[in-house]
Amino acid sequence: MNNTQFLFSAVQCGIKYPDKYDLALISSSIPCNCAALFTTNKVCAAPVILSKERIDNQVQAIIVNSSNANACTGDKGLENARTITSKLASELNIPEESVLNASTGVIGVQLPTDKITAAIPELSSSLSSENQNLFARAIMTTDTVPKHVIRSFSTSSHTYFIEGFAKGSGMIAPNMATLLSFIVTDASINKSDLQTLFSEAINKTYNCITIDGDMSTNDSAFILSPLSDNPLSKEELPLFYEALYSLLEELALLLVKDGEGATSCVKITVKNAKNQNDAKLCARSIAESLLVKTAIFGNDPNWGRIACAAGYSGATCDQNKLSIFFEDTPLLLNGTPQVYDKNKLLEIMRKDSYDIIIDMNIAEAGWSYWTSDISYDYVKINSEYTT
Amino acid sequence: MNNTQFLFSAVQCGIKYPDKYDLALISSSIPCNCAALFTTNKVCAAPVILSKERIDNQVQAIIVNSSNANACTGDKGLENARTITSKLASELNIPEESVLNASTGVIGVQLPTDKITAAIPELSSSLSSENQNLFARAIMTTDTVPKHVIRSFSTSSHTYFIEGFAKGSGMIAPNMATLLSFIVTDASINKSDLQTLFSEAINKTYNCITIDGDMSTNDSAFILSPLSDNPLSKEELPLFYEALYSLLEELALLLVKDGEGATSCVKITVKNAKNQNDAKLCARSIAESLLVKTAIFGNDPNWGRIACAAGYSGATCDQNKLSIFFEDTPLLLNGTPQVYDKNKLLEIMRKDSYDIIIDMNIAEAGWSYWTSDISYDYVKINSEYTT
Numbered sequence: 001m002n003n004t005q006f007l008f009s010a011v012q013c014g015i016k017y018p019d020k021y022d023l024a025l026i027s028s029s030i031p032c033n034c035a036a037l038f039t040t041n042k043v044c045a046a047p048v049i050l051s052k053e054r055i056d057n058q059v060q061a062i063i064v065n066s067s068n069a070n071a072c073t074g075d076k077g078l079e080n081a082r083t084i085t086s087k088l089a090s091e092l093n094i095p096e097e098s099v100l101n102a103s104t105g106v107i108g109v110q111l112p113t114d115k116i117t118a119a120i121p122e123l124s125s126s127l128s129s130e131n132q133n134l135f136a137r138a139i140m141t142t143d144t145v146p147k148h149v150i151r152s153f154s155t156s157s158h159t160y161f162i163e164g165f166a167k168g169s170g171m172i173a174p175n176m177a178t179l180l181s182f183i184v185t186d187a188s189i190n191k192s193d194l195q196t197l198f199s200e201a202i203n204k205t206y207n208c209i210t211i212d213g214d215m216s217t218n219d220s221a222f223i224l225s226p227l228s229d230n231p232l233s234k235e236e237l238p239l240f241y242e243a244l245y246s247l248l249e250e251l252a253l254l255l256v257k258d259g260e261g262a263t264s265c266v267k268i269t270v271k272n273a274k275n276q277n278d279a280k281l282c283a284r285s286i287a288e289s290l291l292v293k294t295a296i297f298g299n300d301p302n303w304g305r306i307a308c309a310a311g312y313s314g315a316t317c318d319q320n321k322l323s324i325f326f327e328d329t330p331l332l333l334n335g336t337p338q339v340y341d342k343n344k345l346l347e348i349m350r351k352d353s354y355d356i357i358i359d360m361n362i363a364e365a366g367w368s369y370w371t372s373d374i375s376y377d378y379v380k381i382n383s384e385y386t387t
Numbered sequence: 388m389n390n391t392q393f394l395f396s397a398v399q400c401g402i403k404y405p406d407k408y409d410l411a412l413i414s415s416s417i418p419c420n421c422a423a424l425f426t427t428n429k430v431c432a433a434p435v436i437l438s439k440e441r442i443d444n445q446v447q448a449i450i451v452n453s454s455n456a457n458a459c460t461g462d463k464g465l466e467n468a469r470t471i472t473s474k475l476a477s478e479l480n481i482p483e484e485s486v487l488n489a490s491t492g493v494i495g496v497q498l499p500t501d502k503i504t505a506a507i508p509e510l511s512s513s514l515s516s517e518n519q520n521l522f523a524r525a526i527m528t529t530d531t532v533p534k535h536v537i538r539s540f541s542t543s544s545h546t547y548f549i550e551g552f553a554k555g556s557g558m559i560a561p562n563m564a565t566l567l568s569f570i571v572t573d574a575s576i577n578k579s580d581l582q583t584l585f586s587e588a589i590n591k592t593y594n595c596i597t598i599d600g601d602m603s604t605n606d607s608a609f610i611l612s613p614l615s616d617n618p619l620s621k622e623e624l625p626l627f628y629e630a631l632y633s634l635l636e637e638l639a640l641l642l643v644k645d646g647e648g649a650t651s652c653v654k655i656t657v658k659n660a661k662n663q664n665d666a667k668l669c670a671r672s673i674a675e676s677l678l679v680k681t682a683i684f685g686n687d688p689n690w691g692r693i694a695c696a697a698g699y700s701g702a703t704c705d706q707n708k709l710s711i712f713f714e715d716t717p718l719l720l721n722g723t724p725q726v727y728d729k730n731k732l733l734e735i736m737r738k739d740s741y742d743i744i745i746d747m748n749i750a751e752a753g754w755s756y757w758t759s760d761i762s763y764d765y766v767k768i769n770s771e772y773t774t
């Protein structure tokens with residue numbers, strides 16, 4: 001995406017690994033409104049505390065590091081985050097209060113602040129409108145592919161872009177979404193509309209994916225939109241929302257597909273539940289069940305585990321009305337097990353992504369979650385992470 | 388334990404595997420009071436429905452099968468459970484309403500009722516007071532060792548025994564406990580005391596262990612105590628409770644240690660929480676965290692994941708007061724990471740079982756959960772279960 005407002009850069013400053021891009025920057029030539037969603041974890045990282053403080057300011061830059069979460073690092077951690085944003089502000093000649101901060105990586109280790117501040121001049125001088133791929137790569141931790149998605153939308157007078165980045169992999173839970181995500185757009189949107197639409201779109205995308213059910217100390221999603229005297233009109237906002245939703249949905253699916261050790265991405269849809277809350281509870285309970293996730297890994301259509309997770313979800317559930325489908329193949333119909341073609345099921349389950357539908361047959365509410373499987377590699381990645 | 392009141396037997400009737408003891412029986416020569424706890428899953432198995440109906444009757448026998456859960460089997464499943472208990476009652480010449488039923492195994496497959504009823508004469512004729520080990524073995528599914536524990540207690544006039552059996556392995560969650568557990572005692576206890584004490588002891592044992600956070604469709608725990616005109620007095624009941632608690636605690640630890648693929652059993656103790664509910668929430672959140680469980684498997688003292696799970700548990704948590712210990716070694720003290728001896732930590736984590744203590748430093752409430760790790764073998768066992 002060719003734009004001149006937003007510039008990107010990334011450098012290798014050796015936070016943990018010698019050859020990893022681990023410090024990244026988004027900078028805007030125009031002061032921006034920023035909307036954001038943060039982790040609701042009571043143990044939250046220093047950059048989350050700092051960015052929350054500054055979120056209502058005019059924002060011009062976000063500095064991000066990987067390889068260290070700057071979480072559980074006490075007062076010293078917060079001081080380090082301030083030192084870093086202060087150094088960047090003076091280097092870019094912008095107010096310190098206009099700089100936000102995000103971190104991802106190991107918890108409980110102090111940042112090597114000297115290494116980071118020493119790298120800030122190079123980080124600032126290498127800003128470019130064409131460094132998006134480098135930025136996407138620098139924010140990765142256990143992700144295996146960078147996640148970078150672009151959308152555009154047109155009003156009667158103008159075509160706008162929205163560009164988004166995310167990193168995720170483990171610790172993705174529906175209570176927030178992804179570890180880190182950054183969205184920029186050249187469309188000017190007033191602050192309260194920006195927050196409302198961003199929250200709504202995230203609720204239906206990042207908040208509907210689950211990899212391991214944990215919720216990180218660092219989850220942060222930001223969107224930057226330039227301040228102007230002529231923001232989008234009320235009539236134009238739905239065009240923006242549609243493009244934003246589509247972008248976040250694609251990023252969410254990329255996150256699930258790249259879940260740690262994941263081999264499948266499965267959409268769990270609950271329909272005809274008593275109400276939307278029940279549909280969410282039920283879909284999430286199934287999407288988070290370890291027994292369901294290991295069965296998905298093994299290509300085993302063990303629908304009993306799905307019925308079991310529906311039953312303990314807390315949703316109203318009548319086992320004599322429950323039906324379960326893999327794509328269009330019924331395995332349970334109104335509480336009665338069905339005979340099915342095992343080869344056909346194997347064909348479905350061997351696909352990279354497929355649908356499991358749970359029909360509660362009670363009322364008309366529905367909801368979907370995307371989930372990944374739990375494989376040997378998930379255990380390998382997570383048992384060897386810090387040592 | 389030598390007793391003449393309770394008799395046991397088990398046979399191989401080929402429910403799923405040719406050479407597995409898969410049908411088992413406890414029979415009492417005297418009608419018994421029975422207390423029980425069942426799964427709260429809304430999708431519950433036919434034997435749970437049947438046993439709940441009969442729990443207030445005078446109970447004389449419990450017939451149990453492994454290799455098939457008789458869950459999600461509709462009306463036919465319930466009819467099968469009735470046919471089996473009816474056949475057993477006529478074989479033993481006892482009222483059908485005095486026979487309870489429990490099943491464990493795969494969900495959604497009808498029981499081979501003909502095979503089971505054909506095996507009932509042999510099952511009945513082989514009853515013996517010395518078949519406990521055979522019984523314990525016959526109720527196993529993915530368990531690797533039978534779980535059979537004995538306690539005794541003495542009043543001024545008499546020594547009584549309590550004998551317990553359990554099967555567990557996967558799908559152990561704190562909302563109930565174990566898939567199946569059967570306790571018998573020759574002490575006569577009146578029905579309401581029996582239920583109160585059994586519920587209390589289970590709340591502190593089976594309900595404090597977690598292997599994979601799922602809750603089964605079949606969880607059932609029963610205790611049988613003979614009817615008599617001279618039940619234990621109020622003064623004697625604490626002696627019974629103490630022995631019962633000790634027995635259930637040992638069975639609970641055996642279940643965690645034999646968790647599917649488990650290599651470690653870790654006691655997670657939260658202390659100085661705001662209140663007991665907070666302490667439970669926090670301990671459970673840590674005990675169920677996949678990231679914590681994989682770190683335990685990897686012998687990786689990744690305490691950041693513990694702080695993270697404490698933070699999202701819902702419990703009141705001040706990250707600046709939080710302390711975390713592995714045995715007596717502090718890794719985090721009042722929110723500040725500690726330097727620790729890595730070799731000493733490795734020594735602790737290589738033990739079969741050890742303690743992790745989370746000090747919230749807020750008030751004085753505490754609670755403990757026992758948890759197992761998640762290993763490659765957990766994934767292997769659960770991805771290959773039905774196929």
